[in-house]
Amino acid sequence: MSSVDDLFADLKRSGRKALIPFVTAGDPDLAFTADVIRTLLKHGGSLCEIGIPYSDPIADGPIIQASYTRALQAGIRLRDIWHMLGQLSSTGVGPCVTMVSYAIVYRYGLETYVAEAKQRGVAGMIVPDLPVDESEKFSQLCRQHDLSLIQLVTPTTPRDRAKRIAANSSGFLYYVSVAGITGERRDLPTNLVENVAWLKSQTELPICIGFGISQPEQARLAASVADGVIVGSAFVRRMAEATTPLSRAKTLDELAKFARELAESLQ
Amino acid sequence: MWSNRPVLDTIGLMNPTANYLAPAAGTVPNIEGRFGQFGGRYVPETLIFALDELTAAYAEAKADPEFQRELNDLWQNYVGRPSPLYFAARLTQAVGGAQIWLKREDLNHTGAHKINNTLGQALLTLRMGKTRVIAETGAGQHGVATATACARFGLPCVVYMGEEDIRRQAPNVFSMKLLGAEVRPVTSGSRTLRDAINEAMRDWMSSVEQTHYIIGSVVGPHPFPMIVRDFQSVIGREAREQSIERIGRLPDAVVACVGGGSNAAGMFYPFIEDTGVALYGIEAGGRGPTPGDHASPLSYGSPGILHGSYSYVMQDEDGQTCDVHSMSAGLDYPGVGPEHSYWKSVGRVEYRYCEDTDAMRAFDLLAQTEGILPALESAHAISQAMRIAAERKPTENVVVCLSGRGDKDAGEVARLRAEGKWPNSQCAP
Numbered sequence: 001m002s003s004v005d006d007l008f009a010d011l012k013r014s015g016r017k018a019l020i021p022f023v024t025a026g027d028p029d030l031a032f033t034a035d036v037i038r039t040l041l042k043h044g045g046s047l048c049e050i051g052i053p054y055s056d057p058i059a060d061g062p063i064i065q066a067s068y069t070r071a072l073q074a075g076i077r078l079r080d081i082w083h084m085l086g087q088l089s090s091t092g093v094g095p096c097v098t099m100v101s102y103a104i105v106y107r108y109g110l111e112t113y114v115a116e117a118k119q120r121g122v123a124g125m126i127v128p129d130l131p132v133d134e135s136e137k138f139s140q141l142c143r144q145h146d147l148s149l150i151q152l153v154t155p156t157t158p159r160d161r162a163k164r165i166a167a168n169s170s171g172f173l174y175y176v177s178v179a180g181i182t183g184e185r186r187d188l189p190t191n192l193v194e195n196v197a198w199l200k201s202q203t204e205l206p207i208c209i210g211f212g213i214s215q216p217e218q219a220r221l222a223a224s225v226a227d228g229v230i231v232g233s234a235f236v237r238r239m240a241e242a243t244t245p246l247s248r249a250k251t252l253d254e255l256a257k258f259a260r261e262l263a264e265s266l267q
Numbered sequence: 268m269w270s271n272r273p274v275l276d277t278i279g280l281m282n283p284t285a286n287y288l289a290p291a292a293g294t295v296p297n298i299e300g301r302f303g304q305f306g307g308r309y310v311p312e313t314l315i316f317a318l319d320e321l322t323a324a325y326a327e328a329k330a331d332p333e334f335q336r337e338l339n340d341l342w343q344n345y346v347g348r349p350s351p352l353y354f355a356a357r358l359t360q361a362v363g364g365a366q367i368w369l370k371r372e373d374l375n376h377t378g379a380h381k382i383n384n385t386l387g388q389a390l391l392t393l394r395m396g397k398t399r400v401i402a403e404t405g406a407g408q409h410g411v412a413t414a415t416a417c418a419r420f421g422l423p424c425v426v427y428m429g430e431e432d433i434r435r436q437a438p439n440v441f442s443m444k445l446l447g448a449e450v451r452p453v454t455s456g457s458r459t460l461r462d463a464i465n466e467a468m469r470d471w472m473s474s475v476e477q478t479h480y481i482i483g484s485v486v487g488p489h490p491f492p493m494i495v496r497d498f499q500s501v502i503g504r505e506a507r508e509q510s511i512e513r514i515g516r517l518p519d520a521v522v523a524c525v526g527g528g529s530n531a532a533g534m535f536y537p538f539i540e541d542t543g544v545a546l547y548g549i550e551a552g553g554r555g556p557t558p559g560d561h562a563s564p565l566s567y568g569s570p571g572i573l574h575g576s577y578s579y580v581m582q583d584e585d586g587q588t589c590d591v592h593s594m595s596a597g598l599d600y601p602g603v604g605p606e607h608s609y610w611k612s613v614g615r616v617e618y619r620y621c622e623d624t625d626a627m628r629a630f631d632l633l634a635q636t637e638g639i640l641p642a643l644e645s646a647h648a649i650s651q652a653m654r655i656a657a658e659r660k661p662t663e664n665v666v667v668c669l670s671g672r673g674d675k676d677a678g679e680v681a682r683l684r685a686e687g688k689w690p691n692s693q694c695a696p
Contacts, residue, residue, distance in 0.1 A: 055456065055587040056573065058468040059311040065455060078585045102309050103572040107586030129309045129575070133299070154313045156475060165312070179313050180473035 003095040003123040004148040004171035007047055008206040008227065017266040018046040018172075018228025019219075020208060021235045021259060022099065024067040025050050026076035030084045032242060035252060038093055040235075043256040044263025049126065049230060052081060052100040059128045061183030063233040067240060078108060082120050089121025097124040097150065097171070105130075105138070114141045124148030124171045132165045139168060148172070153199060155179050155189065166203040172227065173205045177212050183233050184214035188221060196225045216265035223266040231262060295609060300489020300576075302609035308488040310468075310575040317475045322490045324395045329497075334390060341386045342501060345419070346376045348383075350502075352509035352666070357636040358653070365519065365659035367652060369639070369669045370506045372530065379642065379671030380502060380530045381412035385481055387498035389416035392479040399478040400424045403467040405432055405460030405526065406597030406644060407439025408671050409483030414448035416481075424448040427466040429458040432596045435679045457590050460526075460600045464574050484527025485604030488575030492532075492604050499533025506666055507537050514664050520545040520655055523668035524648040525618065526562070526598035528607045530670035535616060545617070548607060549651045551593030552620035562591035564603050565611055565618040578605040594623045594683065595643035597671075621647040624690045629653060630673065630680070640673035643680075 011018055021040045025033050037048050053068040053076055060068070085096060098117065105113045105127060117125065124147050130138060132151055142149040148171025153162045156179050166173055175196055177188055192209070199207055209222040210230030222229045238258060242251035295302040308318060328334040342348040351374065355367045372380040385402075392400055400422045404410030410426040417424035426443055430452050433440050443450050456462040464487075471480045485492040485499075503521075510518050521538055523531035525548040538544045553561035561567065564579040571580040573588060581589040581601040593599040610616035621629075626643060629650035633641050641649055645668070652667040659665065673680075683689045 056461065056465050058465050058574075059313075059472060061469075069455070072587065101572075101586070103582070103588075104586035106572050106577075107582055107584065128311050129572070131308060131310065131312055131315055133315075134307055134309060152312045154311075156313050156316045158316060161315075176313065178473075179475060181469050 002146050002148040002171060004047065004097065007095055008172060011046065011227070017223040017226070018206070018208060019044050019259065019263045019266055020047045020049055020210070020228055020230040021045045022049045022051055022230060022232030024064065024071055024236055024239070025052055025081045025084070026071035026074060027067040027236070027239060028070060028074060028243065030076070030080055032248060034084050034088055035248070036239060036255060037088060037096065039252050039256050040259050041093060044259040046228065048096045049232070050081070050085065050096050050098050052078065052098055052104060054101040054104060056103070057101065059181055061181040061233060063237050064182050067236045078104065082116055085122055086120040094121060095123035097126060097148065098122055099126045099128065102127050102130040110138055110141055114145050114147060117147060118145040122147065124150055126150045126152070126174060128152060132168050135168065142170070150174050152176055155195060159198070162199060163202050166199070166205060169205055173199070173203060173207045174230070175199060175207050175209045175226065177209050177222070180211065182211055184237070185212035188212060188218055192222070193225045200225070216261050219262050220265040229262070229266065234258070295606065296489060296493050300493070302492070302606045303612055305570070305576070305578050305605035305608040305612070306489055306492060307577050308575060309572050309577065310488045311472065313472050314475060314488070317471070318488055318490065320395060321391065321494070324391055325490060325494055328391060328394055338387055338390060342383065346382050346386070347374065348501065349505040349509070350374050352506060352513055354513070355637050358633060359656070361632065361636050362653045362656050365656040365661065365663035365665045367656050368510070368518065368664060368666045370502060370534065370666060372502060372668060372670045373639070373641065373645070373672035377408070377412045377415050378674065379408040379412065380499060380533065380668070381409040381483060382415060383501055383533070384483065384495050384498040384529065385409070385412040385416040388479070388481040388494070389420050389422065392422060392481070393420060395479060397477055397479040398422070399474065400481055401427070401467050401470050401474070401478055402481045402483060403427045403460065403463035404483060405429070405463065405599060406595065406642065407432065407436040407443065407675060408597065408642070410448070410450070411439050411442045411446070413481050413483070414443045414446035417448065418446045425470065426450050427453050427463040427470070429453045429460060429463050431458040432460065432463070436596050436675055437678060438675050459596065461588065461602070468574070484529040485532040485606060486527040486574055486576065486602060492576065492606055495529050496532040496536055496606060499529050500536045502530065502533040502668060503535060503537035506534065510664070510666060517541055517544050518666040519659065519663040520547060520665045522547045522549060522648050522652040522655060522665060524549045524598060524644050524670060525565070525603060525607060526551065526600045526644065527602070528604040530668050532604060532606055534668040535610070539615060546615065547651060547655060548616050548618045549647045550618060550620040551595060551598035551647060552622035553592040553594070554623060559590050560592050561620065562593040562599050562601065563620040564601060565607060566620045570608065573602040576605045578608040579603050579611070595626070595647065597642070597644040598647065619651055621650045625650045627683070627689050639669070640677070641669055642671035642673050643676045645670045646673070
């Protein structure tokens with residue numbers, strides 16, 4: 001059991017849904033990232049997904065790409081991200097999961113990455129470029145350390161394969177709302193509710209919907225059928241405005257307000 | 268010169284039922300797309316169904332005589348295959364060692380080997396019922412070859428190209444537009460081939476149900492490295508038969524340049540089981556061995572993940588892809604096809620590198636001794652082939668893949684000369 005499992009058990013008992021904000025680590029620096037995580041978890045966020053900046057993120061749209069580029073240009077290193085995450089969890093802030101490219105996990109070393117994550121109080125991982133067929137070894141390591149390995153199902157996933165992915169996922173199942181990259185979208189696909197309803201009938205795992213959700217109405221629709229929503233670009237775009245100390249305070253206020261709006265729309 | 272052309276009847280391309288896609292050697296990749304430990308499919312779930320669909324379509328096509336016939340016909344009558352194996356007498360004389368032969372992929376329609384693959388993949392696009400094509404390009408040769416195949420089959424085509432490459436390969440950008448393709452400049456990262464692949468992958472993530480991504484090299488997730496290698500293997504298959512016919516036996520050494528590695532994979536694959544033939548892959552040594560100054564992952568890098576497969580790559584200790592450099596846009600790439608990593612790991616191919624200035628000297632020498640302007644990419648192979656030939660006896664034979672023509676580079680060569688970045692050569696203005 002990871003703290004992701006505990007979180008969803010709590011939410012289920014109280015009949016509530018999860019709001020999962022995505023936060024790029026180190027944009028523009030890790031002190032601000034830590035402030036953002038604290039703020040979001042205090043104002044309606046249930047779990048933070050921490051984006052580990054990567055030089056070649058093929059699943060990400062312009063907003064998250066640009067935030068990764070800013071963080072990398074500022075010299076962000078994985079060891080500094082671990083340090084920040086460790087400090088947060090030691091002060092009781094969490095849970096957090098990392099969203100990380102397998103390029104980074106592999107280079108760092110699978111065992112080392114998992115052990116370090118565990119030590120820093122990270123609750124789980126999302127590795128978007130590690131499909132279920134390639135994930136056996138990493139999945140085993142995560143299980144050994146009681147970390148959730150959250151797998152993704154997309155609209156292009158055949159149903160038999162979706163069942164296999166669900167059987168190999170832990171913590172929750174990440175349903176990608178659209179065939180595409182991350183980013184804010186005006187409309188969600190019309191068959192979203194139907195697809196997620198089918199998936200719910202196939203698994204005991206909580207299902208959270210991500211990609212393209214940026215407004216309270218969309219979050220409400222997604223939560224009507226799922227156990228939570230993941231909101232990325234809409235938060236990252238707001239964070240990008242924090243360029244001066246004064247604007248940082250203002251940005252944190254706006255992020256808190258936006259998180260509360262989204263959280264209210266879910267319940 | 269005509270006497271230098273092979274007698275076609277025995278080459279096999281005149282045989283419309285010849286199966287050019289049958290495995291020539293080994294059993295790689297396996298069903299999971301692994302070349303030894305290399306390869307695989309490290310891509311977002313959204314793309315998996317398209318890779319499965321492509322794998323199935325390719326397996327069907329391979330078994331279909333009609334597909335073979337159509338592709339062979341295009342290769343012969345549209346591309347102009349077989350490409351000649353040309354004996355470079357004056358270059359051989361200038362080097363003073365083994366006999367140097369050039370496999371003339373530069374004489375193909377569109378001026379490079381890239382068309383061998385794009386026609387095959389365009390036929391697969393039609394078989395899969397897809398209605399739109401995207402591609403990435405570095406030097407622009409793959410972009411032109413894709414635009415050409417798409418014009419030939421009436422498919423809309425979008426080519427992603429880094430802004431830096433658009434600048435240094437302007438003639439090819441114009442050609443692509445003339446052929447009806449849309450060229451989308453890529454402004455992220457280093458604005459070169461690697462970023463163009465990222466952007467093409469992102470397009471494919473959103474358009475995958477109607478769009479086929481014609482990848483231009485033996486890189487990316489399975490089945491791309493296998494498919495591109497198979498389509499390009501026509502190069503090595505012809506070169507092997509032509510060598511037997513012209514030289515009377517197999518060559519002693521075969522040399523090809525390696526960026527992603529498609530011309531080299533196509534050249535080497537039919538020779539893999541001929542263990543008496545030494546194979547040399549030549550990477551871009553750029554300005555020198557300092558990180559960031561070259562594009563030689565097999566020489567200086569280590570195994571990691573990039574663009575959906577596990578292979579040698581230039582990465583920092585956090586797994587971030589490093590910036591690389593080569594004066595040749597087609598070799599300016601931090602990764603390499605997984606089969607090359609496999610061949611390196613089993614010791615079947617020796618990988619070396621050639622620095623910018625040596626490639627420039629080879630460019631000049633080939634122009635002046637043989638009247639052939641090579642692509643800057645191919646000049647890397649020529650340079651090392653000269654070195655390899657010089658170390659060998661005149662009774663030995665070295666075959667080099669001249670993967671493309673250099674017309675596209677004339678403007679960039681002129682710029683480098685004007686800026687004093689080109690080495691002194693005897694006939695340089």
